[in-house]
Every structure is written in structure tokens, then in C-alpha cells.
Amino acid sequence: MASQNIRLGPEILATAITAITVALASAGWAATASDFDAAYRAAAQREQQAGALRNQWTPTEAALKAAQKAADMKDYDQAVVLAHQAEALANASIKQAEEQNALWRNAVVK
Amino acid sequence: MASTIRVKAVANGDKTEVQSLIQHPMDSGFVKDKDGKLIPPHYIEIVTFDWNGKRVFTAFWGPAVAKDPYLKFSFKGGKKGDELKISWSDNEGKSDSMTAKIV
Amino acid sequence: MTGRAGRRYRWQWIALALLAVALLPASAEERTDPAADQRAFQAHFRHAFPSVALNDFANGPYAVDKGMRKQWEEIMQFPPYEFALDRGKQLFETPFANGKSYADCFPNKGIGIRENYPYFDQETGEVVTLDLAINRCREKNGEKPLPYEVDDMAAIDAYMASTSRGKPFDIKIPDDRRALAAYENGKKFFYERRGQLNFSCASCHIEAAGKRLRGDILAPALGILASFPIFRTDWGSLGTVDRRFVTCNQQVRSVPFRPEDEAYRDLEYFLSYMSNGVALAGPGARP
Numbered sequence: 429m430a431s432q433n434i435r436l437g438p439e440i441l442a443t444a445i446t447a448i449t450v451a452l453a454s455a456g457w458a459a460t461a462s463d464f465d466a467a468y469r470a471a472a473q474r475e476q477q478a479g480a481l482r483n484q485w486t487p488t489e490a491a492l493k494a495a496q497k498a499a500d501m502k503d504y505d506q507a508v509v510l511a512h513q514a515e516a517l518a519n520a521s522i523k524q525a526e527e528q529n530a531l532w533r534n535a536v537v538k
Numbered sequence: 539m540a541s542t543i544r545v546k547a548v549a550n551g552d553k554t555e556v557q558s559l560i561q562h563p564m565d566s567g568f569v570k571d572k573d574g575k576l577i578p579p580h581y582i583e584i585v586t587f588d589w590n591g592k593r594v595f596t597a598f599w600g601p602a603v604a605k606d607p608y609l610k611f612s613f614k615g616g617k618k619g620d621e622l623k624i625s626w627s628d629n630e631g632k633s634d635s636m637t638a639k640i641v
Numbered sequence: 642m643t644g645r646a647g648r649r650y651r652w653q654w655i656a657l658a659l660l661a662v663a664l665l666p667a668s669a670e671e672r673t674d675p676a677a678d679q680r681a682f683q684a685h686f687r688h689a690f691p692s693v694a695l696n697d698f699a700n701g702p703y704a705v706d707k708g709m710r711k712q713w714e715e716i717m718q719f720p721p722y723e724f725a726l727d728r729g730k731q732l733f734e735t736p737f738a739n740g741k742s743y744a745d746c747f748p749n750k751g752i753g754i755r756e757n758y759p760y761f762d763q764e765t766g767e768v769v770t771l772d773l774a775i776n777r778c779r780e781k782n783g784e785k786p787l788p789y790e791v792d793d794m795a796a797i798d799a800y801m802a803s804t805s806r807g808k809p810f811d812i813k814i815p816d817d818r819r820a821l822a823a824y825e826n827g828k829k830f831f832y833e834r835r836g837q838l839n840f841s842c843a844s845c846h847i848e849a850a851g852k853r854l855r856g857d858i859l860a861p862a863l864g865i866l867a868s869f870p871i872f873r874t875d876w877g878s879l880g881t882v883d884r885r886f887v888t889c890n891q892q893v894r895s896v897p898f899r900p901e902d903e904a905y906r907d908l909e910y911f912l913s914y915m916s917n918g919v920a921l922a923g924p925g926a927r928p
């Protein structure tokens with residue numbers, strides 16, 4: 429199974445964005461509703477792409493819901509963090525679908 | 539209506555081995571339905587087994603017993619052809635019983 | 642290649658030509674050969690579990706684990722699906738409002754035909770499973786379709802499956818590009834990884850067949866659909882093939898498709914064909 433690990437580029441990027449956002453937020457640079465809107469839209473768009481590839485993950489859906497819930501409670505810092513997590517998960521699922529499109533044949537019993 | 543009780547009683551030496559499956563929802567009263575309403579408690583309270591008129595087994599059940607309960611036990615006595623009567627009653631006052639032959 | 646240069650270097654030209662052919666890229670899609678796939682699939686499991694008879698593969702984990710088999714044999718003295726099976730017979734035999742019944746929709750009045758499903762309908766160009774056929778029968782006769790996965794659908798499945806006990810899977814793949822594509826689609830679904838846990842069906846049911854995944858012993862993929870519908874103790878009720886596909890996908894954290902989605906029908910087509918020759922043993926009981 430190790431040979432088929434997904435490359436982690438987008439996840440590292442998203443984690444970095446999350447870390448910077450959290451750092452900025454704790455430095456008093458709070459996220460706004462429009463920050464959330466942008467982050468959520470980006471994540472939702474990626475999740476839609478994953479849907480077109482018929483490979484969505486349940487934690488992605490959960491993160492999107494949690495992000496929306498946090499935004500409804502006006503906790504935009506948390507909402508933005510969750511939206512970024514959702515985007516990272518969606519990206520990973522897209523990567524998985526693209527890679528598996530070629531890799532699946534290696535697993536076939538011969 | 540078909541009986542809610544299935545039973546198999548097998549004579550084995552000086553013992554009889556009994557298995558039974560009873561059809562019953564055994565609702566605990568703690569589970570909610572699709573609309574979020576509590577399903578009221580509905581469970582068997584007492585099950586009895588009588589061999590030739592003698593009580594050989596009594597079970598006191600309650601909300602912790604799962605749906606369609608299965609029971610297995612053995613008692614000393616019983617031979618092929620003897621009768622075994624099984625009865626149950628629940629918290630709603632419903633009941634059922636049936637008589638089976640030991641094989 | 643004519644002339645003295647051609648003659649002198651003839652063997653080099655031949656070698657070069659052979660090398661060029663050998664280096665040609667392999668065709669992007671190998672030709673679909675379901676029969677060869679099936680032979681390799683069955684050979685793999687017969688080799689991995691040499692003491693298991695072909696028909697015993699229908700019993701999943703009980704065929705490959707002694708301890709579980711003992712528990713199962715006890716449970717089967719009083720199969721937990723008995724009540725649902727009786728209800729299924731009653732539902733199957735009850736006519737619709739218009740006076741017709743399921744017997745009018747199926748070959749042989751619906752008795753002893755489970756082993757032929759799924760089949761590829763060349764008129765509509767799709768894979769038809771038993772559950773899909775049951776609902777199409779209902780709609781054709783003015784009845785509302787049944788929800789898939791559970792309850793009445795599972796009960797009717799159970800009755801129809803019981804009439805085919807002992808008959809081996811006999812799935813046909815007609816020489817039709819669309820049927821072969823559906824088969825290949827099902828095969829791809831089976832082998833490709835999905836979900837955050839990055840498992841494929843093959844990860845558990847080929848690579849780890851007979852081994853433990855947390856508290857469960859994993860069933861080999863060969864014969865895995867032969868005992869459906871199954872009463873899973875985990876569910877406390879009877880469930881269909883769709884129910885298991887949906888819950889398995891959720892378990893690897895993949896968003897499942899709707900029951901009877903084309904992907905699931907193609908997967909059922911592939912898995913059933915792989916098990917041709919294994920005798921049906923449904924309905925079944927599972928942990």
C-alpha cells in the first residue's frame with residue numbers, strides 16, 4: 429500500500445495557510461465574513477470538482493458543514509480555518525481520483 | 539396469525555436442550571424515530587417454560603434485551619415426545635404462548 | 642533495404658525492427674477479457690485458501706476462520722433472518738392493487754432465478770440488478786417503488802434468494818461493447834482506492850481476506866455476494882447489496898452513491914461474474 433501514498437503538496441500549503449491565519453488572528457488580525465465567504469467558496473468549488481470525479485470524502489463534507497456552522501455563530505476565525513481544511517481535503521480527494529485512474533490496474537489479480 | 543415463538547427442544551441423555559427465538563420489537567423507550575420522537579418502551583417482561591406442567595425456566599427481561607431475543611438453556615429431565623409450553627408477556631399487557639414437542 | 646548495404650546489415654535491420662516493435666507503447670487500454678479475469682480471480686483465492694471448497698466461499702468469514710464458523714453454526718440453528726424471510730414470501734405472493742403480482746414480471750414466476758442477476762439489458766444498455774427489477778415491476782403495475790437497502794425490499798430479496806439456494810451464480814456478459822464497458826467500470830471501482838482511508842474493495846477483500854480488520858475477519862471477494870441479502874448483527878436487521886456498498890464506502894470515509902447508482906450496479910455485475918460457479922446461499926447471517 430505504501431507505494432500508492434498521495435503526494436501532500438496541497439495539504440502542506442493549506443496547513444501553512446491555516447497556520448498563518450491562526451497566527452494572524454491571534455495577533456489581532458481577525459477574519460471577516462467576506463474572508464469566510466471567499467474561503468468557503470474556494471473549498472466548495474474544489475469539493476464540486478471532486479464530485480464530478482465521483483470521489484468525495486466524508487470528512488470534507490463534515491468540514492464544510494462545520495465551517496458554515498462556525499460562520500453562522502459569527503466565529504469567522506474558526507470558520508476560515510475549517511474552510512481551509514475542507515479545501516485541503518477536497519484537493520487530496522481530487523488527487524486520489526486522478527492518480528487512481530491510472531494506478532488501479534496495478535492492483536488487479538493476475 | 540403465525541406464532542411469535544420459534545422453539546427447538548432436543549432431548550440429550552438426562553437433559554433437554556432448548557433454543558428459542560421470539561419475535562418482538564423490544565423497544566427500550568430511549569430510541570428516537572426519524573422525526574425525533576421517542577419510541578415508547580415495549581418489551582417482554584417475563585418468559586416461562588413449562589415441561590409437563592412443571593416450571594423449568596423463567597426469564598425476567600427488560601429494556602436491555604435486544605430485538606427478536608434468542609434464548610438457549612438446558613434443564614434436567616424431558617424425553618422425546620414430551621410437551622414444552624412457552625409463554626411471554628410484555629409491559630403493554632400483550633402476550634403469546636405456544637406448545638412444542640421435545641424431539 | 643535494397644542493395645549491398647541492406648544485405649550486409651540485414652540482421653541489424655531485423656534487430657532494429659524488432660526493437661522498435663518492442664518499444665512501441667502498450668495500448669492505453671488492454672482488451673477487456675472477463676473470462677480471463679475470472680479465471681485469475683478464482684485461481685487466486687483457491688490458491689490462498691486451499692482447504693476451502695468453492696461453494697464454501699459463499700459463507701465469507703466463516704469459510705476462513707474456525708472460531709467464527711463455530712459461532713455461525715450455532716446461530717444458524719435459529720437464523721436471525723427467519724422472520725424477515727417469512728415476511729418476504731408473504732410480500733412476494735401478495736398481488737398488487739391491479740391484480741397482477743411479481744410472478745408476472747419475472748421468468749419462471751420469479752422462482753429460482755436469483756443466480757441470473759445482475760444481467761445486461763441490451764435494449765436499454767444498462768445493468769439490471771434484482772432490486773432494480775423488483776421496483777420496475779412495481780412501477781409497471783402502478784405501485785410505488787420500495788426504498789432500497791432495507792425492510793420490504795430486503796425481505797423480498799431474501800425470499801427470491803432462498804428459492805435459488807444451491808444454484809451457482811450464472812452471470813452473462815454479452816458480446817456487446819456497452820456490457821463490456823459496464824463490466825470494466827465495475828472492475829475499476831473494485832480495484833481503485835477511495836475515501837480518506839485510501840482503501841479499495843481489493844485492499845480488504847483480496848489483500849487482507851481472512852485477516853482481521855479491527856474486530857472483524859474480512860471475507861474473501863470470491864463468493865462475497867452469494868449469501869445476500871444478509872442479516873448483520875451490527876445492523877440488527879436484514880440488508881441488501883446496496884446497503885453494504887453504501888456502508889462500506891462510508892467506512893473508508895468516501896461519500897457513498899445512491900443505492901442502484903450506475904457505479905454500484907456495475908460493481909455488482911463485476912463481483913457476481915467473478916463468482917460464477919459459486920452456489921447461492923442467501924439469505925445469510927453475518928457478524
